Amino acid sequence: MTQPPTTERRTHVQHSVLVMLCAMSFILYLDRVNLAAAAGPIKAELGLSNTTLGFAFSAFGYTYAIFQIVGGLLADRMGAKKTLLICGSIWVVATVATGFVGGLASLFAARLLLGIGEGAALPAQARAITNWFQMKDRGFVQGIAHSSSRLGNAVAPPLVALLATLYSWRLSFVIVGAFTAVWIVVWAIHFKDDPREHRRMNAVELDRLPDAASVAPAGREATPWGRVLRRMAPSIFVYFCQVWSNTLFFSWVPLFFLHGYGLNLRESAMFSSGVFLAGVVGDVLGGLLSDQVLRRTGSLKLARQGVIAFSLLGAFAFMIPVMISRDLTVVTLCLSGAFFMLELTIGPIWAVPMDIAPRLAGTASGMLNTGAALATIISPVVFGTIIDLTDNWSLPFVGSGIFLVIGALATVKIRPDRSIDPAPVGEPANSRRYSSASPKASSVITKI
Numbered sequence: 001m002t003q004p005p006t007t008e009r010r011t012h013v014q015h016s017v018l019v020m021l022c023a024m025s026f027i028l029y030l031d032r033v034n035l036a037a038a039a040g041p042i043k044a045e046l047g048l049s050n051t052t053l054g055f056a057f058s059a060f061g062y063t064y065a066i067f068q069i070v071g072g073l074l075a076d077r078m079g080a081k082k083t084l085l086i087c088g089s090i091w092v093v094a095t096v097a098t099g100f101v102g103g104l105a106s107l108f109a110a111r112l113l114l115g116i117g118e119g120a121a122l123p124a125q126a127r128a129i130t131n132w133f134q135m136k137d138r139g140f141v142q143g144i145a146h147s148s149s150r151l152g153n154a155v156a157p158p159l160v161a162l163l164a165t166l167y168s169w170r171l172s173f174v175i176v177g178a179f180t181a182v183w184i185v186v187w188a189i190h191f192k193d194d195p196r197e198h199r200r201m202n203a204v205e206l207d208r209l210p211d212a213a214s215v216a217p218a219g220r221e222a223t224p225w226g227r228v229l230r231r232m233a234p235s236i237f238v239y240f241c242q243v244w245s246n247t248l249f250f251s252w253v254p255l256f257f258l259h260g261y262g263l264n265l266r267e268s269a270m271f272s273s274g275v276f277l278a279g280v281v282g283d284v285l286g287g288l289l290s291d292q293v294l295r296r297t298g299s300l301k302l303a304r305q306g307v308i309a310f311s312l313l314g315a316f317a318f319m320i321p322v323m324i325s326r327d328l329t330v331v332t333l334c335l336s337g338a339f340f341m342l343e344l345t346i347g348p349i350w351a352v353p354m355d356i357a358p359r360l361a362g363t364a365s366g367m368l369n370t371g372a373a374l375a376t377i378i379s380p381v382v383f384g385t386i387i388d389l390t391d392n393w394s395l396p397f398v399g400s401g402i403f404l405v406i407g408a409l410a411t412v413k414i415r416p417d418r419s420i421d422p423a424p425v426g427e428p429a430n431s432r433r434y435s436s437a438s439p440k441a442s443s444v445i446t447k448i
Helices: 013-037 039-046 050-078 080-098 104-119 121-132 135-166 169-190 225-260 265-297 300-324 328-344 346-356 358-390 396-413
Strands: none
Touching: 013 050, 013 080, 013 104, 013 121, 013 135, 013 169, 039 050, 039 104, 039 225, 050 080, 050 104, 050 121, 050 225, 050 358, 080 104, 080 121, 080 169, 104 121, 121 135, 121 346, 121 358, 135 169, 135 265, 135 328, 135 346, 225 265, 225 300, 225 328, 225 346, 225 358, 225 396, 265 300, 265 328, 265 346, 300 328, 300 346, 300 396, 328 346, 346 358, 358 396
């Protein structure tokens, strides 16, 4: 006998989870970028050179790189909830401690601790997204979550500049630490690793979840490290190339405007925020574009590899005027365009670990972000040294352009359509073309 259709209304629990993940990304990058935003007064107060300041920037990357894979493994084994509660508490302490540093050594130590806390965050976020959202929606979800991080980038410079002018740059770190503590409490109360255990879930909402068996974490099963690493290696390299340029924006754009164009702290903050806001738009549109290509063509290769390559080459094209022009308006617009194109890559490239290894999404995402961490270790020191040696604030963009072209060429090796897991139950197999005619593929992305 045919069951009557349900009259229940959707409870929108997925929306609330997505909002929490966006809030986490916002605070995560507000924590990370406020050092760059406050670099001018910090450099003056602590007596640092561009090279030693770059050394302090890079400290974050050392522990961040190590704890990517550790955090991903923890998220796969004990869940995203516990992992983010632990690492979030660590980055609260690190952020507040930065407001009390007295020199290079203590600043370096605070950044090392921040890298430990934040290292597990994005792999754990990927684990949560894998549990809560279907394959067809993950590009958009990753894109909009990461767009919130770029909003944090945009908010940090004017916020820190305002606090530095009215009070002290140190106060900004204490305030952001308090924001993080509030988020941890909300996460502890509201989030569940298994969506089906959430008290507000109903039949309508449950129907929008991925098949539980296809995304079930590997738990304490032996992790096939070699197999996952081999499949993730091309993505890791491409992401390294992308983040090499991203780090240039995160760490040096405020100082680029401050010293390269002789602007004051407030003017530099406003120009930097404009550039970072372009990244917010890029994150959202990149995820939407990737999912739209997947629905229209049924090809994960085009949806992930194609969008990534297009974005990296577009960023390179926008960087060319930055290298040769001295007109502030042209440079600002082109920096904004380059950052917009760079951020188009985020949704699709962060969806790749979930395509390749859905049951080990945290571990695979940790491997992916290790490439980013390596770039954040090396590039700030390289940028600072180049500027100290040449006094040319445009020269670091040349190296970034080279990496973008290399990364675009390397995307051909990513192959997200070849999963290491069996074909997901109820979802299209990665080894086959995605069928937009399937019932689960027919819902529009805006219904998330």
